[in-house]
Amino acid sequence: MVDLDFAVEAAAVESYSAAPLLVFQLRVTNRTPALKVQNVMLNCQIRIEAPRRNYDLDERERLVELFGEPERWGQTLRSFLWTHASVSAPRFDEECRVDLPAPCSFDFNIAATKYFHGLKNGEAPLNFLFSGSIFYRDADGALQIDQISWTKEASYRLPASLWQSMMDQYYPQSAWLRLSRDMFEQLYRYKRQKGLMTFEHALQELLDARTTRPAS
Incomplete structure (x- = not known):
């Protein structure tokens, strides 16, 4: 059975996309290098771990719509789903790096947009939950398939300034509102x-x- 570990090393704004796109650099490590990985069909659920940082007074006011009055944040401040992403990793033996694209929205009906817009500085704590299929060669050279363990995850702290600069790049001096x-x-x-x-x-x-x- 192939055992893979994942780490998020960096994030960058994709400059030539039709819509806002963040690209996360993943390091994938094969902890069973005797089994040669042919391909990984990787799926990822990205969650915002809101309780894992502090918020100043201005940020608390900007996040009232999302979490309610700050006096109640002990009950209402929770992690939540941001987005899903997927990528295919090529053949490797011990380690490889792949870019994981994460589409972003500036729609203020979406909780993640409200959250990122509410941060004036610091970082947004993220958690990446991985799943998918691993294609590999066994000791006899036969092609096998296995599933990524549901316990595989990685943390990353996304600079709030990166999100803000991305939206300034795609929507300079603008914001989007959806009306009925x-x-x-x-x-x-x-x-x-x-x-x-x-x-x-x-x-x-x-x-x-x-x-x-x-x-x-």
Whole structure:
């Protein structure tokens, strides 16, 4: 039986992707080098281990929507799923390195986006849970297949600045909001009726009107 270990060594922003993409560098180590690995079909669940760091007052305020009032974080601050990723590792004997691509979203309806946006500095604690299939040659040279042990995982602390620089690269001075179709049609109608150039102008006018409205 092949025994593999995994470590996340680094992370970088993919510059030439159509959508935000982080690439994690994995080191895969074969602890049974007598069995030659032909290929690994690797799947990974990436989780955010929110309790594994401290948060300053500003970050606590920015994360209220996600975890509730800070006074309750002893019950509400929990780890949660960020994303799934997969990659194929080539043939190796003792060790190899592969790039694991992790698609990212700037949709603020997604918990991970709210979390990363809420961090002003420091690092986001991540946990990588591995699964998948290992193809290898046994002592007689016959091709075999085995499953990666469900206990295989690796930790990594992602710099918050890396996430922020990625979103600045893909969406400079911008953010994404998803609206229901009915709400979009109302906003679009308001924009047309007012002769406004952009949706941002429409939203700004509505916010200004709310701010200047006299209290009843």
